[in-house]
Amino acid sequence: MSGFPELPDGRLEQKLADKAPLFTHGEAVTEANRCIYCADAPCVEACPTGIDIPTFIHKIATDNVRGSARTIFAQNLLGASCAQVCPVEVLCAGSCVYETWGRQAIQIGRLQRYATTAGLEKDPALLSRNAKPKTGKKVACIGAGPASLAAAGQLALDGHSVTIFEKRDVPGGLNTTGVAPYKLFAEGALREVEFILGLGDITLETGAEIDDAAAKKLLDDYDAVFVGIGLGPDSMLGFEGEGVVGATALIERLKLDASLTLEGVETALVVGGGNTAVDIAHELALLGVPHVSMIYRKTEAVMTGYAHEMATARKDGVRLIEHRSPLAIEREGEKLVGLRTQCMDGEGEEVFAGDMVIMAVGQSRLTGLARAFDGVALDDKGRVVVDEATCRTGHAKVYAGGDCVNGGKEVVNAAQHGKLAAAAISASFGAQ
Amino acid sequence: MADLSIEFCGVKSPNPFWLASAPPTNTGAQIKRAFDAGWGGAVWKTLGNPIINTSSRFGAVNYGSTRMMGLNNIELITDRPLEVNLREMEDVKKHYADHVVVASLMVDTKEEWHEIVKKVQDAGADMLELNFGCPHGMCERGMGSAVGAEPEVLKTIVGWVMEVAKVPVIIKLTPNVGDITVPALAALEAGADAVSLINTVKSIVGVDLDRMIPYPVVGDASSNGGYCGPAVKPIALHMLGQVARVFPKPISGIGGISNWRDAAEFMVLGATSVQVCTAVMHYGYRIVEDMIEGLNDFLDDKGMASAMDLVGKAVPQYKEWGQLDMNYHVVADIDPAKCIGCQLCVVSCMDGSHQCIHIPGMDDDEKKRRGHVVFPTDVPDIAATAEGAKAGARVPWVHEEECVGCNLCQLVCPVEGTISMREKRKAPESISWNERVMNGTDVVPGGLDATRKARGLDAE
Numbered sequence: 001m002s003g004f005p006e007l008p009d010g011r012l013e014q015k016l017a018d019k020a021p022l023f024t025h026g027e028a029v030t031e032a033n034r035c036i037y038c039a040d041a042p043c044v045e046a047c048p049t050g051i052d053i054p055t056f057i058h059k060i061a062t063d064n065v066r067g068s069a070r071t072i073f074a075q076n077l078l079g080a081s082c083a084q085v086c087p088v089e090v091l092c093a094g095s096c097v098y099e100t101w102g103r104q105a106i107q108i109g110r111l112q113r114y115a116t117t118a119g120l121e122k123d124p125a126l127l128s129r130n131a132k133p134k135t136g137k138k139v140a141c142i143g144a145g146p147a148s149l150a151a152a153g154q155l156a157l158d159g160h161s162v163t164i165f166e167k168r169d170v171p172g173g174l175n176t177t178g179v180a181p182y183k184l185f186a187e188g189a190l191r192e193v194e195f196i197l198g199l200g201d202i203t204l205e206t207g208a209e210i211d212d213a214a215a216k217k218l219l220d221d222y223d224a225v226f227v228g229i230g231l232g233p234d235s236m237l238g239f240e241g242e243g244v245v246g247a248t249a250l251i252e253r254l255k256l257d258a259s260l261t262l263e264g265v266e267t268a269l270v271v272g273g274g275n276t277a278v279d280i281a282h283e284l285a286l287l288g289v290p291h292v293s294m295i296y297r298k299t300e301a302v303m304t305g306y307a308h309e310m311a312t313a314r315k316d317g318v319r320l321i322e323h324r325s326p327l328a329i330e331r332e333g334e335k336l337v338g339l340r341t342q343c344m345d346g347e348g349e350e351v352f353a354g355d356m357v358i359m360a361v362g363q364s365r366l367t368g369l370a371r372a373f374d375g376v377a378l379d380d381k382g383r384v385v386v387d388e389a390t391c392r393t394g395h396a397k398v399y400a401g402g403d404c405v406n407g408g409k410e411v412v413n414a415a416q417h418g419k420l421a422a423a424a425i426s427a428s429f430g431a432q
Numbered sequence: 433m434a435d436l437s438i439e440f441c442g443v444k445s446p447n448p449f450w451l452a453s454a455p456p457t458n459t460g461a462q463i464k465r466a467f468d469a470g471w472g473g474a475v476w477k478t479l480g481n482p483i484i485n486t487s488s489r490f491g492a493v494n495y496g497s498t499r500m501m502g503l504n505n506i507e508l509i510t511d512r513p514l515e516v517n518l519r520e521m522e523d524v525k526k527h528y529a530d531h532v533v534v535a536s537l538m539v540d541t542k543e544e545w546h547e548i549v550k551k552v553q554d555a556g557a558d559m560l561e562l563n564f565g566c567p568h569g570m571c572e573r574g575m576g577s578a579v580g581a582e583p584e585v586l587k588t589i590v591g592w593v594m595e596v597a598k599v600p601v602i603i604k605l606t607p608n609v610g611d612i613t614v615p616a617l618a619a620l621e622a623g624a625d626a627v628s629l630i631n632t633v634k635s636i637v638g639v640d641l642d643r644m645i646p647y648p649v650v651g652d653a654s655s656n657g658g659y660c661g662p663a664v665k666p667i668a669l670h671m672l673g674q675v676a677r678v679f680p681k682p683i684s685g686i687g688g689i690s691n692w693r694d695a696a697e698f699m700v701l702g703a704t705s706v707q708v709c710t711a712v713m714h715y716g717y718r719i720v721e722d723m724i725e726g727l728n729d730f731l732d733d734k735g736m737a738s739a740m741d742l743v744g745k746a747v748p749q750y751k752e753w754g755q756l757d758m759n760y761h762v763v764a765d766i767d768p769a770k771c772i773g774c775q776l777c778v779v780s781c782m783d784g785s786h787q788c789i790h791i792p793g794m795d796d797d798e799k800k801r802r803g804h805v806v807f808p809t810d811v812p813d814i815a816a817t818a819e820g821a822k823a824g825a826r827v828p829w830v831h832e833e834e835c836v837g838c839n840l841c842q843l844v845c846p847v848e849g850t851i852s853m854r855e856k857r858k859a860p861e862s863i864s865w866n867e868r869v870m871n872g873t874d875v876v877p878g879g880l881d882a883t884r885k886a887r888g889l890d891a892e
Contacts, residue, residue, distance in 0.1 A: 033497040036846045039779035040791075042825075061496070097772040100818050100825070101847060 004190055004206075005169050008258035013181035016286055020084070020110050020183075028114040032060035035106045036097070043092040043108060049076035049416045053092055053108055060115055066126055069119020072112055073127055077153040077199070078146055078415040080120075081175050081192050083112035084184040085411050087275075089308040120195065131200045132159035137429045140165065140222040142210050142369070145173020146411045147228035147402025149196045150418025151425075156200025158426040163222070165208040170256065173230055174403075175411060177252040180279045182286065186255045212372035219373070219397060224425045227373075227384065227393070227400040228418065231408055232364035237271075239329055239359060243336030247272065247280045247360035254283060265356050267291040269339050271326050272360030273303035280358055282313035292318050293352065297325040297344050324350065329357060366404065373398045383407050390424035391417050399425060434731035435738045436724060438472075440682050440704050441600035441625045443558050445532045447472035448695065448739055449723050452686050452707035453536035453561065453604075456717070458510065460520025464527065469717035470724055473532030475628075475707060476521060478509035478563045479548060480538040480575075485511050491637035491647035493663060502663030503710045504637035506648060506655055508569045509538050514548075518555040525556035534602065538563040538575050545592045559599050561684075562590065562624075564615070565606040565631020568657045577631065580606035583618035590622035600625040602684060605675075607664075608634045612671040616679050628684035628707065629675060630668045632658025661710035662688045669701055673750045676702025691719070692726030699739070700746035754866040762837035762853040764789075764830045768814050770850040773825040777841035777851060788834030789841060792826050806834050832856070 023031065035057040043053040052071050059068035072079035088094065088109040096105035120126055137160040141148035144166035152162040170176050175189035197204060210218070218225050234246025247270070253260040268289050270281040273296035285292045296303060299322045300310065310320065323344040330338035330351055338353040365382035375394035377385040384400040386393050391401045401417025403409065436447040450473035451457050451466055463474045485507055493502035510517060525533055535552035537560055539545055549560060564580035571578040579585050586603070593601055603619035605612060607630035616627050636656050638647045646654040668687020675683060685703025689695055690711035698706045711719055731739060766777070781789040787804050792813040799807055808831050816825035830841075842851040868874040876886040 030497050036774055036776065038774040038776065040775050042773065097774045100772040100816070 004171065004193070007170075007186055007190075007256065010258040011186075011256060012254045012260055012262065012287055013185055016181045016283070018182060018185075020107075020113070022117055023110050023114040025118075028060050028111060028118075029063070031107055031111055032057045035061075038097055042095040042097065043106075046091045046095040047075075048091070048410070048412045049082075049419065051075040051079065051092075051112075056115055057106065057108070057111055060111060065115055065118040066122050067119075068115035069126055072116055072119075076412065076415050076419070077127075077150050077196060078175075078192065078411060078418075079112060080116040080195070081146070081179075081184055081189060082412045082415060083109050083116060084188065085175065085179045087306055087309070087410065090306055091412070124198075127157060128199050131157045134161070134201070135159040135429060137161065137224075138163070138222045139224045139226060139425060140218045141226045141228060142215070142218075143173060143228040143230055143402075143404075144168075144171035144193070144204060144206070145228055145230050145402060145414065146175055147230075147404075147414035147418045147421075148173075148226060149193060150415040151226045151228065151399070151401065151422045152202050152418075153196040153199045154419055154422035155425060156202050158422065159200070160223075160426070160429070161201040161203075163203045163205060165210050166204065166206045167209040169206050171204055171206060173228075174248075177255055178248055178276075179411070180251075180283060181255060182283075210369065212369065215369060215372040223397070223429065225373070225398045226418070226421055226425070227370050227398065227404060228402045228414070229366050229369060230403045232366040234359055235362045235364055236359050237326065237361060239326070239357065241329065241331075241336070242334055243355060244329060244357045244359065247276045247358050248363060250358055251276075251280055251283065254287075262287055262289055265289050267293070267354040268356045268358060269352055269354040270294045270358045270360055271339070272296065272362075273298060273300075273305055273320075274360060274362070275305045275309060277358075277360035278305035278309045278313050278318075280360055281318045282309070282316060284358075285313065285317040289356075291354075293354075294318060294320045295324045295326060295339065295341060295352065296320060296322055299323065321352070324352075326357075363408065370398075370400060370404070376400075381407060386417075389420065391421035392424055396428075434728055434736060436472075436728060436731075438704055438739055440532070440684070441559065441602075443532055443600060444530070445472040445705060446530060447724060448699065448703075448705045448727075449473075449720050450475060450532065450534070450684070450705050450707045451712060452709040453478050453534075453563065454709040454713070455507070456709060456712045458512070460517075460524045463520075463524050463533070466712075466717045466720075467524075467528045467531045470720040471531075471717065473534060473558075473705065475534040475536050475561050476510075476517065476557075478536040478538045478566075479514055479517055479552065480509045481540070481544070482513070483508040483511055483569075486650045488648040488650065491657065492661075493637055500661060500710070500714050502637065502659055503661040503713065504635050504648070504657040504659045505632070506568045506650075506657040509563070509566075514551070518551055521552065521555040521557060525558075532558050534559045534561050536561045536563050536604070538566070538570060540573070540575060542592045545589065546596050549593055549596045553598055557599060559602055559626075560593065560597060561602040561604050561628060562593060563604050563631070564589075565604045565629075566658060567606060567608050567632060567634035568655060577606035577608050577634070580604075580615050580631070581609050583614055586615055586618050587622040590619055590624050594623045602626040602628050604631055604686075605629040605671075606631045607667060607671055607687075612674055613678050616675045620679060620681065624681075626682040626684065627675060627679060628686055630664070630671050630687045632660045633664055633667060635659035660688065661714075662690055664688045665694060669697060672698060672703060673701045673747060676744060676747045677750070692723045692730065695723055695727060696730055696742060697746075699742040700744065701750065702744045702747050704740070704743050752866075754869075755864050757862040757864060758868070759857055759859045759861065759863055761856050761858045762839075763832045763835040763856050764837070764841050765852050765854050766827055766830060766841075767850050767852070768827040769817050770847050771816050771825075771827045772818055772847055772850075773816050773827070774846060775828060776844045776846065778828045780840050780844045785838050785840045786834060786836050788831045788836070789828045790831055791828055806831065808833075 037054045056068045056071040092108045093105040141164045171193045172189040324341040328340045370376045370384045373395045391399045399421040402414035438448045453475040457474045458477045489507040491504045492500040495501045535557035566576035570576035603624045636646045665688030682704045684705045685698035686707040695706045778789045790811045814827040845851045
């Protein structure tokens with residue numbers, strides 16, 4: 001992987017199988033031919049980036065894969081990773097008219113993965129060859145996650161120079177560090193970063209922590225700033241010590257750190273009921289941890305983790321324990337031996353034995369940084385406040401998008417923010 | 433149980449399902465297996481002077497995920513020695529006396545015709561089929577469709593054959609003519625006992641865009657071939673219907689027949705027997721089981737005792753356009769309990785028909801933007817009620833005043849039974865275009881303006 005640090009071999013994610021492998025040509029054409037090519041299609045409406053799904057599928061059926069990829073990228077430059085990480089079951093495919101009809105929905109995610117892969121294989125310069133001439137304008141993007149990458153890619157295609165500042169050694173944000181590996185491996189995420197960087201004049205500076213002072217200075221050096229800093233460390237609810245880890249921290253190690261081992265872990269207790277909780281529980285089960293339980297304080301009916309994800313996690317051995325709120329870590333000496341919980345249905349306390357507790361109850365905000373810019377406001381939940389149509393903050397030159405704005409949603413939502421911001425930034429340059 | 437047996441020119445066949453002269457009838461062993469599977473008859477792969485075939489020979493049209501919707505070939509007549517074919521024919525007749533064996537023939541000179549007719553009769557052929565149809569290869573040598581397209585030549589050759597024929601003679605017609613009834617009537621005039629149609633349609637099936645060579649590729653070139661398979665069925669049905677109107681003797685129907693329903697359609701448009709090739713090349717002899725079973729059940733449903741009762745049933749209803757009732761009118765109904773909200777009916781009506789299907793909740797500006805030309809004020813907001821329908825899904829609405837009753841929406845709708853066409857006559861009495869012309873109200877001498885005046889429309 002040129003330009004990025006080599007990913008070490010022996011990472012745990014390498015033990016997992018791709019859940020929805022790349023279609024062969026024959027598989028893709030057969031599936032594409034199932035699509036009835038709806039007009040005003042509900043799948044398009046369900047896509048946060050508004051990809052013209054029936055059209056890109058039609059183009060697969062006609063063997064026009066470059067056109068198909070162009071149709072996807074025209075709305076979403078992260079079409080390749082979204083194809084793999086999007087919860088299509090609750091978005092495009094979930095709204096497919098075939099569902100109403102009692103038939104299996106079109107496998108839109110897999111078709112999109114095929115189209116973006118095959119299209120770029122045929123012509124790696126599919127988009128970059130049509131980039132606009134240099135404008136001389138400079139934009140800084142803080143963070144190298146999906147929101148920034150989507151913004152940077154479009155800005156580069158519009159002819160602007162972009163510099164991305166990323167505090168980690170590896171770019172890609174959650175696509176690289178946080179997405180369930182059976183959906184997207186770190187290599188896949190980095191391949192997409194490379195594609196974005198190749199779209200035009202984009203410089204990536206890794207290991208670049210931006211503090212308030214540095215942020216302020218960006219305004220002097222750049223014509224606009226995009227803030228795509230995501231979320232902060234896992235919320236730990238005060239639990240700490242050996243055997244207690246944050247969910248996103250653990251997932252990051254699964255994906256990137258070859259020294260991580262789960263040997264000796266018999267029972268993992270995951271606290272939380274959101275998608276991150278389901279993901280890490282599912283990953284641990286797939287990696288061979290014999291007992292994995294999710295401890296959730298409400299009921300399955302109201303949990304924010306997707307039902308389809310919970311169902312597949314269950315098939316792979318994950319257990320969901322409802323109505324339990326964590327009280328304290330149980331230890332014998334230093335060693336973690338369980339989690340004491342409060343029964344939310346009034347049955348007192350209950351201790352669950354375990355040797356690892358994973359906290360998946362949300363992440364802290366990093367948005368303090370955004371305050372470095374005059375006029376930028378945060379809402380009561382610590383999210384950066386932006387204009388919906390342009391992702392512009394209270395500062396005329398500062399835009400923001402992704403998890404730091406929406407509090408933690410899908411990659412596709414971040415991609416849409418990046419797209420909107422890039423369009424608004426380019427428009428603002430044009431107006432000058 | 434209906435009686436599926438038929439009688440064709442006095443020859444009995446256990447059912448109307450025959451294999452057409454083609455690769456599936458290349459050898460005696462194949463034909464025996466076909467008869468074992470249930471085929472009632474077989475038209476032997478055309479016999480004649482020795483030929484040499486090319487490689488490759490076939491090309492196909494796929495549509496969507498459907499393979500071989502149409503098949504094209506440049507294969508010639510049999511490439512096996514005549515003596516071998518005759519020996520095998522005799523053997524087949526010996527073991528399958530009740531099945532029909534038709535010898536398909538294609539030679540050049542009078543002597544050759546006399547010779548080959550005698551030989552196949554001696555081998556036990558129940559009937560002869562003169563191949564005046566193949567539109568590739570042999571026609572360049574003055575045979576096949578070259579004969580079928582020249583009525584005088586056709587009559588001459590039929591005459592030669594009738595001089596020595598002791599069994600019924602079928603003339604296989606080529607569709608590569610302007611008016612199929614011309615060669616059919618020429619055959620009748622020359623004394624033929626029956627016709628079969630259609631042979632393959634002259635075609636180029638596709639082009640290899642990398643090598644710039646049409647399919648099927650033979651070295652660095654290709655040639656036009658004969659097109660068959662489900663794609664040609666509508667062409668065959670039309671020609672069959674035309675011939676059936678004027679040809680008083682038996683007809684064997686050919687062209688894209690793949691199942692019992694196709695067979696029934698050919699029979700009601702005038703065929704007594706039907707011949708199948710492409711479907712067998714695709715799926716094998718076994719498909720005849722469904723054809724037998726399906727036709728049987730269909731006849732039972734219709735209370736018909738014999739397959740022969742089907743023959744020609746729809747011919748009287750095949751008319752000229754000018755005879756159709758102009759006051760007949762239908763309008764589309766969309767069933768909200770079945771609509772899945774794909775809106776293919778809307779887009780097809782907007783772009784491919786008369787812009788009469790509306791989506792509720794649009795103001796006039798939006799309707800104009802989308803291309804509507806009439807703006808009904810009362811578009812009902814009908815919720816889709818199909819099981820599992822998305823909350824808020826709306827059912828398109830047909831504006832009956834604008835609907836011309838073209839069927840397009842019903843044809844594109846992917847969910848069977850969602851769109852139905854309801855009869856809504858313009859007037860109780862019938863009137864055809866021909867009658868209107870005869871009444872002197874629609875076409876008058878003197879040009880466009882005179883016609884407008886005659887119809888009560890002001891000329892500009």
